[in-house]
Amino acid sequence: MSEQHPSDIPAGSEGLRSRVTLRRSESGSAATGSFFEQIGGHETFEKLVRAFYDGVQGDPVLWPMYPADDLEGAIQRLTMFLEQYWGGPGTYSEQRGHPRLRMRHAGFRVGPDARDRWLKHMRAALDTLELSPLDDATFWSYLDRAAHSLLNTFDD
Numbered sequence: 001m002s003e004q005h006p007s008d009i010p011a012g013s014e015g016l017r018s019r020v021t022l023r024r025s026e027s028g029s030a031a032t033g034s035f036f037e038q039i040g041g042h043e044t045f046e047k048l049v050r051a052f053y054d055g056v057q058g059d060p061v062l063w064p065m066y067p068a069d070d071l072e073g074a075i076q077r078l079t080m081f082l083e084q085y086w087g088g089p090g091t092y093s094e095q096r097g098h099p100r101l102r103m104r105h106a107g108f109r110v111g112p113d114a115r116d117r118w119l120k121h122m123r124a125a126l127d128t129l130e131l132s133p134l135d136d137a138t139f140w141s142y143l144d145r146a147a148h149s150l151l152n153t154f155d156d
């Protein structure tokens with residue numbers, strides 16, 4: 001399957017801009033000041049994802065979908081993906097291949113309720129970062145669009 005989904009396309013590669021991200025080394029950070037760097041790099045992304053999973057663990061609808069015996073793995077996968085998307089190291093694709101998020105979520109029932117719960121925990125997690133209003137809006141609009149694009153059922 002070679003479907004290219006909007007949520008898979010790294011930031012900064014849309015429109016007239018080059019689709020090639022210049023990296024400092026093969027799987028290194030983007031060579032130009034990236035959003036990843038601007039908001040604090042790895043520490044910021046890991047903090048976000050850990051706060052998100054704190055919320056997910058208390059969620060009776062979402063938590064059963066996640067691998068309880070591999071929470072650390074899930075934390076690493078989402079962290080690496082978001083870092084790569086925003087111009088950080090390309091470790092996600094190095095380890096997991098092409099993101100293909102719709103395909104990777106096909107095995108989970110992502111209905112409106114699950115989507116809204118996911119977004120609720122992400123919103124709370126993003127609040128813990130206390131980003132500037134512009135950075136917050138930049139990050140949030142992506143997460144909101146990506147979550148809506150992953151809907152794969154209308155049944156809750």
Ligand code: HEM
Nearest residue numbers: 065066074077078081096104108110114115118146147150
């Ligand atoms: C809309 C509601 C969503 C639900 C219910 C959901 C659920 C899940 C579940 C259950 C997993 C498996 C956990 C694991 O083993 O890693 C997963 C993985 C993942 N999700 Fe989501 N997800 C949602 C939205 C999103 C969004 C919006 C993104 C990106 C912005 C995302 C990115 C990922 C990534 C990168 C993985 C790991 C894929 C891999 O490499 O295996 N998810 N998701």
